[in-house]
Amino acid sequence: MGKGRVTVIDIAKAAGVSKSTVSLVLQASPLVNEITRGKVNAVMRELGYVYNRGAANLRQANARSKIIGIVVNDLTNSFFAELAVGVDTVVQSAGFVQFLSNTSENLDRQREVIASMREHGVSGLIVSPARGTEALDMKPLVAAGIPVVLVVRSVPGAKVSSLVSDxxxxxxxxxxxxxxxxxxxxxxxxxxxxxxxxxxxxxxxxxxxxxxxxxxxxxxxxxxxxxxxxxxxxxxxxxxxxxxxxxxxxxxxxxxxxxxxxxxxxxxxxxxxxxxxxxxxxxxxxxxxxxxxxxxxDPQGIGQRAAQMLLKQINAGKPEAEQVVSAVRLIVRESCGAADNNPGRRLA
Amino acid sequence: MGKGRVTVIDIAKAAGVSKSTVSLVLQASPLVNEITRGKVNAVMRELGYVYNRGAANLRQANARSKIIGIVVNDLTNSFFAELAVGVDTVVQSAGFVQFLSNTSENLDRQREVIASMREHGVSGLIVSPARGTEALDMKPLVAAGIPVVLVVRSVPGAKVSSLVSDxxxxxxxxxxxxxxxxxxxxxxxxxxxxxxxxxxxxxxxxxxxxxxxxxxxxxxxxxxxxxxxxxxxxxxxxxxxxxxxxxxxxxxxxxxxxxxxxxxxxxxxxxxxxxxxxxxxxxxxxxxxxxxxxxxxDPQGIGQRAAQMLLKQINAGKPEAEQVVSAVRLIVRESCGAADNNPGRRLA
DNA sequence: TGACAGAATTGGAACGTTCCAATTATTAAC
DNA sequence: GTTAATAATTGGAACGTTCCAATTCTGTCA
Missing domain, CATH: 3.40.50.2300 (Response regulator)
Structure with missing residues (x-):
């Protein structure tokens, strides 16, 4: 339809207000009158407005975008798929969306993917590091103040949070x-x-x-x-x-x-x-x-826990690295011979 | 360390060139002298420069960011994990990175996730739609000229490409x-x-x-x-x-x-x-x-094929919707009883 | 009626990049 | 040694948003 994308200024014009007011509506500010708010929202829907997160991010140098990144080393392993699902459940109820990338255990790819996520201004990162990842790889992230939680594998010497199982x-x-x-x-x-x-x-x-x-x-x-x-x-x-x-x-x-x-x-x-x-x-x-x-x-549980650790860091402002070892428990089923009908029987 | 983030202007100052030149280096333009290029690159590394994709995207209204989004309805099903891996292999060799999100078969979540990807200016979308997705849900995407390839499930009436198996x-x-x-x-x-x-x-x-x-x-x-x-x-x-x-x-x-x-x-x-x-x-x-x-x-194959379809659309400028039905073949192994040593034997 | 407080709105500057047109430096040709 | 062509560089405007300070509007009180 329209040639260019529809901007906050188009909305302002159509609704008969200023762009500043539209901006305030966008951030759900209490400063704006209910009637105005309604009108602006109606116009936005009508014109099919899409918020330009990039432009917004540009202005508010501090507040990052509402995405958290998750980087895994082997997506075909269902362990990681489930971990991601666990992260998602927590992260989504906090109003974030999760973007996942796969490194296939490839260090170069991992660098690329993390760089790309930084470029998009992720609020935080959950990483299951590829084999061979060094503390040096994490350095720029902590220097930039981006909260990071390492899962499954820890990286010795890296000053970031980690969550590994016992x-x-x-x-x-x-x-x-x-x-x-x-x-x-x-x-x-x-x-x-x-x-x-x-x-x-x-x-x-x-x-x-x-x-x-x-x-x-x-x-x-x-x-x-x-x-x-x-x-x-x-x-x-x-x-x-x-x-x-x-x-x-x-x-x-x-x-x-x-x-x-x-x-x-x-x-x-x-x-x-x-x-x-x-x-x-x-x-x-x-x-x-x-x-x-x-x-x-419990892959999903690990994911949830990691997400919570990350959100805590994001909200705290100052990322405080913590090392968590997640408890683990033995699930007794049949393959050990203990769950059958005559438990006293000795095997072999 | 530094207070604000390091920008193209900081690099320019430090390297003794103008910001325009730095920008040209960033886009690997042939216009810039090799010596200058080297110097600028060195300074960028030294100061730990991070490209601000948001700002760039803002300026070049047409060229979108180098990410393609993939939205799946059930990540715990390894079919989708493999599909994503297939997409990744193709997409990454074309210089894109892939961001994946999971909808868990939830329509609201799907809307959210797609909106978020649009806000981040994805170049294209590969979607395995959640149950109940309607043509209406795809409408804004095609209106905005964002290439979309539906996989696995098609959405009747939606004017977007689709790739389903036979x-x-x-x-x-x-x-x-x-x-x-x-x-x-x-x-x-x-x-x-x-x-x-x-x-x-x-x-x-x-x-x-x-x-x-x-x-x-x-x-x-x-x-x-x-x-x-x-x-x-x-x-x-x-x-x-x-x-x-x-x-x-x-x-x-x-x-x-x-x-x-x-x-x-x-x-x-x-x-x-x-x-x-x-x-x-x-x-x-x-x-x-x-x-x-x-x-x-062949989940990976489907993923690769879908990625190729998407890239074609992205490069073509004008998204031309195509419907592809992917052929399918029977793989005979043991579970049907045909692959054992006495193939003539009738079962049960 | 005038003054004043509070609510609501607003214009302009700024964010970090790219694009354009213009400028300067270098080389080639006569 | 001048001119033309080409290579390399550059300043400023623009992208869509938010923030700030300033302004206008509303109602209340003396």
Whole structure:
């Protein structure tokens, strides 16, 4: 229709007021008369006015736009999709909208995406950093006073808030539970040794094992890709031992599913002949057969919590970095053998 | 550090040139001398300059920002996560960044999110519309000349491009395949009856069934939520029939996984005792046990194609709406019982 | 009626960028 | 050594909004 876009001045002209008054209406100022407000609003609807956030942002150098950015390293992993949904629920009720971008674990892409979000004046950022992210990458953000909350992975040395789950406590609880069920040979399966998350989960396992009669033994740690395929491969290695394990604490749920596949291929039924515990509690965990015993980190909950931390920072003005470790709990289902009809029975 | 943000004028001053020159450097204009360019770039890095896209956008009323928006109706469904990844790959190589928002099937939220994206001056929009979206909702977008590509679901009457998959042909092919394998009682399982996608998939099933000896029968259509849980529930209903089905064409892969779970819970092994066919070919489909026979709509491919359509429109200036129906093909894996070692064997 | 307070409205400057037309510097051609 | 052509640079206006200070309008009170 019209050639140019419709501006606050067009509205003013059509409503017979000044642009300043229109601006006041836009910000719901109590200064403007109810009758005027109604008229202006009517004209805006009629002409199909679209607020130009860019222009507004330009003027009010302090107040940022009402968007918060979320940057994840692997959107195809449903863990992150759910995390984003959790963030969204909180953020939207605070009147923000969330823009999400995916880095696919690519550092360059991450830089680009974060830069782009800054250019658009995001109010804050929730980031699940790509592998290899350094404190240096976060520096410009804190220098600019942009609130940031790191989730899932923390970046050592970065002066920003972070929210990670208690990996140590999780694997530790898994080992204790399996010990109570009578297992002695408990393996730690899957994951790449060069990540912080792996270290934390392994250390929980190690500490708990050291407290058992069996003690900790290096040979029961079998690393692999943190994927379903990795799990299949790792358990193959484990079952080839002279004295194979009777239970496995897995790096994550994907690995755990792979372990189940691998066991079945050897005619060993997970949950009956062998105990498997995962980590993450992804959505499929409770519906697969056997239902997976796992450590719940509740992706949506993490998202909500991260969003709250971020909003707090945004409202506080002065971003105060805080490090939060989110508690974790063991969800006992079938794959560990504890949930069946004769709970006293010893496995293997 | 500095009080205000660092602007193009600060750079100009520090580099001893005019702001116009800095602007030219910013847009990589060939007009500026290499030496000058280098100096300016150096100063920008040094002072930590951040491009203010808002201000730029303000001036160049025509050229929009380099972001494209993608709006999906259910991010927890990995179909959409993968679609987004597909869009991203194309869009990012064209120098855009993608911002994603989730509507959770909520019309109000969808309006909000689209408005917000408009305010930020997106160059184009890829939308998987929430249930109940009307042509009216798209009207302001086309009026404003913003390129839009609808995916997955189309909106009748909306004058925008759309890219949907050939749902009718998909379920039809599934039924034919199952018939060839010897099945007669084939159920259609899952999905809500009030959506266009459901209608299309059901009509393909209906037509193909009508061509079999068995014929189409209403009782074999069991609707449910289009989720894993919905699949579990629906197959429970199905197996309780006097003459239960021996095969199921499912509304989507999520439902199909649920059906497999439900069958196993009844000691019926999917792929051996019962044939299951999904729809979507999500990434897990090929790695689950049994691997899922499904209709491939290749979420990433759809995303890429949609992105290409959108970019074409953006570059063309005048958005020319086109309706594309994307072909679909049956991927035969294990869950239908056809891929095992004795292919001649009749099931159930 | 005049003065005054408070409510409501308003014009202009400013935000950080790009575009345009104009200017200056450099090189080429005779 | 002048002219023309080209390369490089530049100041000012403009984009759509908000903020500030100033103005006008309304009603109240002496």
């Amino acid at each position: 990996n140590h406590a999780g694997t530790s609880a898994a080992v204790e539970h399996l010990t109570l069920l009578g297992h002695r040979r408990i393996a730690f399966v899957g994951g790449f040794p060069d990540t912080a998350v792996f270290d934390e989960r392994l250390s929980g396992y190690r500490e708990a094992m050291a407290n058992t009669n069996e003690g900790f033994s290096e040979e029961l740690v079998i690393s692999s890709a943190p994927s379903r395929a990795g799990g299949v491969e790792a358990i193959g290695q484990g079952m080839a031992m002279a004295e194979p394990p009777t239970a496995a604490v897995c790096f994550n749920d994907a690995v755990a599913f792979g372990v189940c596949d691998g066991l079945r291929a050897r005619r060993i039924e997970p949950g009956r002949d062998f105990a498997v515990v995962g980590f993450d509690n992804v959505i499929e965990a409770k519906t697969t057969v056997p239902a997976l015993t796992t450590i719940s980190v | 749902n009718h042909a998909g379920t039809s092919a599934a039924v034919e395949h199952l018939t060839l394998l010897g099945h007669r009682r084939i159920a259609f399982v899952g999905g809500f009856p009030d959506t266009a996608v459901f209608d299309e998939r059901l009509s393909g099933y209906r037509e193909a069934m009508a061509n079999t000896n068995e014929g189409f029968s209403e009782e074999l259509v069991i609707s449910s939520a289009p989720s894993r849980a919905g699949g579990v529930e629906a197959i429970g209903q199905g197996m309780a029939m006097a003459e239960p089905p021996t095969a199921a064409v499912c509304f989507n892969d999520a439902v199909a996984f649920g059906v497999c779970d439900g069958l196993r819970a009844r000691r019926i092994e999917p792929g051996r005792d019962f044939a299951v066919v999904g729809f979507d070919n999500v990434i897990e489909a090929k790695t689950t046990v049994p691997a899922l026979t499904t209709i491939s709509v």
